[in-house]
Amino acid sequence: MDSDASLVSSRPSSPEPDDLFLPARSKGSGSSSFTGGTVSSSTPSDGPPELSAELRGAMGADKKQMTEPELQQLRLKINSRERKRMHDLNIAMDGLREVMPYAHGPSVRKLSKIATLLLARNYILMLTSSLEEMKRLNYCGSCLSPLLLLRVWFVVFFFFK
DNA sequence: TAGGCCATCTGGTCCT
DNA sequence: AGGACCAGATGGCCTA
DSSP states (O other): OOHHHHHHOSOTTSOOHHHHHHHHHTTOSTTOOOSSSOOOOOOSSSSOOOOOHHHHHHHHHTTSOOOHHHHHHHHHHHHHHHHHHHHHHHHHHHHHHHTSSSOOSTTSOOOOHHHHHHHHHHHHHHHHHHHHHHHHHTOOHHHHHHHHHHHHHHHHHHHHO
16 A cells, blocks of 8 residues: 555545556556556547557657557556646645634545635635725724634635535 | 545646 | 646545
């Protein structure tokens, strides 16, 4: 199990893709399928599978035909990069969830990505308008907290309504 | 069981 | 040239 992935992923039961991918791909490229996890017959068209630009580039760079294992290795490398990118994105999303005004805790269901983004937007808008109102009315610092708290609850209430 | 959410793979495109 | 980013496809898990 990839410890990094298990830290970030909300799906600990997700299959370890490379372990599954290797045997599946070795059967051939067009209509491969995983035994227990994600699948990859994802060519958008129905035509024969085509090489990605990166794969084609790699083949052209060496001015030789890449062997099947070499292509497989390259594919795994590209997949791994993409996985890491998505994991980083999820880490950032978790960071955003942490600063959002909603109930956190083990018994509370995690906000979905779309809900996190929408709530973040509302939160920012609310803070911005509060700040502007404060400037306009010359509020003192001690007045700020109760007002903000009220507005936060207001936004959260209507978001989850 | 349908629908929502998610992880992963993949090919295409853009950027450095 | 290689990596980052993006979107489509696919299948698994979970909940109402």
